[in-house]
Amino acid sequence: xxxxxxxxxxxxxxxxxxxxxxxxxxxxxxxxxxxxxxxxxxxxxxxxxxxxxxxxxxxxxxxxxxxxxxxxxxxxxxxxxxxxxxxxxxxxxxxxxxxxxxxxxxxxxxxxxxxxxxxxxxxxxxxxxxxxxxxxxxxxxxxxxxxxxxxxxxxxxxxxxxxxxxxxxxxxxxxxxxxxxxxxxxxxxxxxxxxxxxxxxxxxxxxxxxxxxxxxxxxxxxxxxxxxxxxxxxxxxxxxxxxxxxxxxxxxxxxxxxxxxxxxxxxxxxxxxxxxxxxxxxxxxxxxxxxxxxxxxxxxxxxxxxxxxxxxxxxxxxxxxxxxxxxxxxxxxxxxxxxxxxxxxxxxxxxxxxxxxxxxxxxxxxxxxxxxxxxxxxxxxxxxxxxxxxxxxxxxxxxxxxxxxxxxxxxxxxxxxxxxxxxxxxxxxxxxxxxxxxxxxxxxxxxxxxxxxxxxxxxxxxxxxxxxxxxxxxxxxxxxxxxxxxxxxxxxxxxxxxxxxxxxxxxxxxxxxxxxxxxxxxxxxxxxxxxxxxxxxxxxxxxxxxxxxxxxxx
Numbered sequence: 001x002x003x004x005x006x007x008x009x010x011x012x013x014x015x016x017x018x019x020x021x022x023x024x025x026x027x028x029x030x031x032x033x034x035x036x037x038x039x040x041x042x043x044x045x046x047x048x049x050x051x052x053x054x055x056x057x058x059x060x061x062x063x064x065x066x067x068x069x070x071x072x073x074x075x076x077x078x079x080x081x082x083x084x085x086x087x088x089x090x091x092x093x094x095x096x097x098x099x100x101x102x103x104x105x106x107x108x109x110x111x112x113x114x115x116x117x118x119x120x121x122x123x124x125x126x127x128x129x130x131x132x133x134x135x136x137x138x139x140x141x142x143x144x145x146x147x148x149x150x151x152x153x154x155x156x157x158x159x160x161x162x163x164x165x166x167x168x169x170x171x172x173x174x175x176x177x178x179x180x181x182x183x184x185x186x187x188x189x190x191x192x193x194x195x196x197x198x199x200x201x202x203x204x205x206x207x208x209x210x211x212x213x214x215x216x217x218x219x220x221x222x223x224x225x226x227x228x229x230x231x232x233x234x235x236x237x238x239x240x241x242x243x244x245x246x247x248x249x250x251x252x253x254x255x256x257x258x259x260x261x262x263x264x265x266x267x268x269x270x271x272x273x274x275x276x277x278x279x280x281x282x283x284x285x286x287x288x289x290x291x292x293x294x295x296x297x298x299x300x301x302x303x304x305x306x307x308x309x310x311x312x313x314x315x316x317x318x319x320x321x322x323x324x325x326x327x328x329x330x331x332x333x334x335x336x337x338x339x340x341x342x343x344x345x346x347x348x349x350x351x352x353x354x355x356x357x358x359x360x361x362x363x364x365x366x367x368x369x370x371x372x373x374x375x376x377x378x379x380x381x382x383x384x385x386x387x388x389x390x391x392x393x394x395x396x397x398x399x400x401x402x403x404x405x406x407x408x409x410x411x412x413x414x415x416x417x418x419x420x421x422x423x424x425x426x427x428x429x430x431x432x433x434x435x436x437x438x439x440x441x442x443x444x445x446x447x448x449x450x451x452x453x454x455x456x457x458x459x460x461x462x463x464x465x466x467x468x469x470x471x472x473x474x475x476x477x478x479x480x481x482x483x484x485x486x487x488x489x490x491x492x493x494x495x496x497x498x499x500x501x502x503x504x505x506x507x508x509x510x511x512x513x514x515x516x517x518x519x520x521x522x523x524x525x526x527x528x529x530x531x532x533x534x535x536x537x538x539x540x541x542x543x544x545x546x547x548x549x550x551x552x553x554x
Contacts, residue, residue, distance in 0.1 A: 067109025
């Protein structure tokens with residue numbers, strides 16, 4: 001027998017009716033909104049000329065034909081969202097740039113009205129998931145895909161494929177069913193290398209299936225081969241892709257299928273002056289090709305979960321990814337807030353569920369530069385670790401610390417990661433304090449070893465200096481200062497066996513806030529530490545690093 005074709009999932013991308021309102025989500029009534037404009041989905045309304053830099057709610061409307069049980073999937077909304085169906089409030093989307101879904105009864109099949117509001121207002125309560133001082137711009141809109149799927153009575157809610165062995169091709173498949181799940185039923189499973197599906201009885205809404213993939217091939221950076229598995233439960237059919245690759249990290253190095261890996265790459269924001277967070281797939285692909293051609297193999301997705309399509313590109317190109325939940329520099333009062341904690345745990349769960357089948361993702365992260373030297377930080381990081389491990393124990397867990405030798409949470413991570421900027425924020429009274437580069441990083445490595453972390457991989461998760469394109473005077477803010485700084489950092493990392501990885505801050509300039517940090521710190525309202533500018537024009541450091549990597553055979 002053959003399994004039927006995969007169930008239809010409709011992409012709602014395109015032109016939606018649009019309106020803008022200054023009031024917050026809770027005060028919106030879609031029935032009173034006059035939709036006099038049009039806007040693209042995906043898109044960020046505050047990059048459009050008529051609403052540039054506006055703060056409020058972008059309200060989107062689309063007519064859809066559906067009925068019965070429906071799943072709406074949102075790849076990412078910022079900064080908060082609300083969803084109405086035929087005037088009925090379905091719920092709020094509280095996790096910026098994080099995949100979320102809503103399952104509901106759409107009633108009789110026919111044409112219905114879907115309204116989605118995206119709010120980019122700042123809320124300064126300690127529970128807020130995006131604060132104004134975050135050092136990246138809070139664009140507003142439906143910035144990633146929206147899909148609609150009509151569901152049968154019993155449906156497949158989620159599939160996780162966890163590789164267990166790169167030698168035998170054994171994988172663990174976790175299947176969650178939802179809806180009206182029968183007491184007894186049958187699941188059909190078929191790998192891409194199988195001719196006939198396997199019939200598997202079930203008597204629970206959650207199943208764990210261990211199988212060997214027939215005629216399997218490994219997923220490796222040089223040969224990123226992807227397998228797929230098709231599962232059918234009654235009338236519902238889902239297919240997921242996955243890669244057979246196994247990570248290990250207990251000897252002070254990171255290994256993929258037993259091979260030691262040195263991570264060299266960039267922090268990358270999904271950001272562009274014209275598109276905001278709604279970066280076209282062609283631009284994301286261009287970024288990756290540019291980075292890979294330079295000799296790099298690693299992307300830290302900062303500072304929010306990466307999109308499904310971006311990760312698909314990384315899977316197929318053999319790029320390695322650090323995926324993390326949205327946060328930046330959160331203070332102790334945030335980390336102690338019960339609602340903030342709950343939403344961070346929800347976000348971690350949603351991120352892992354969305355990205356777990358992507359072999360390119362090799363690190364889970366969260367809470368960039370938080371107050372991890374505090375008791376509240378320790379408690380929340382411990383909770384997030386447990387949240388992630390419950391869904392996926394196959395990848396190492398880390399977070400980027402900026403607390404230096406005050407850090408108290410290294411026992412909670414599998415990989416030690418530090419953000420540090422010697423010769424930029426330090427040594428400001430010296431013309432070229434590049435001697436600080438090995439001094440600062442050696443101190444951090446020694447500190448990790450002192451904290452019994454010598455057996456854990458060590459990553460420099462951020463370092464860099466700002467450069468204004470066209471400046472070549474050798475001083476701070478010039479291209480040549482940035483070039484010399486990063487060449488010294490790269491040489492230090494390549495020659496140091498104790499350093500597992502480097503993520504340069506950052507690939508491309510990205511928009512932030514000049515008024516928040518001070519115009520002297522963020523000229524043009526941009527974070528200018530990109531090795532290419534916001535339009536992807538290379539600075540001198542780009543060519544310097546490319547030449548260094550070429551000499552090292554990367």
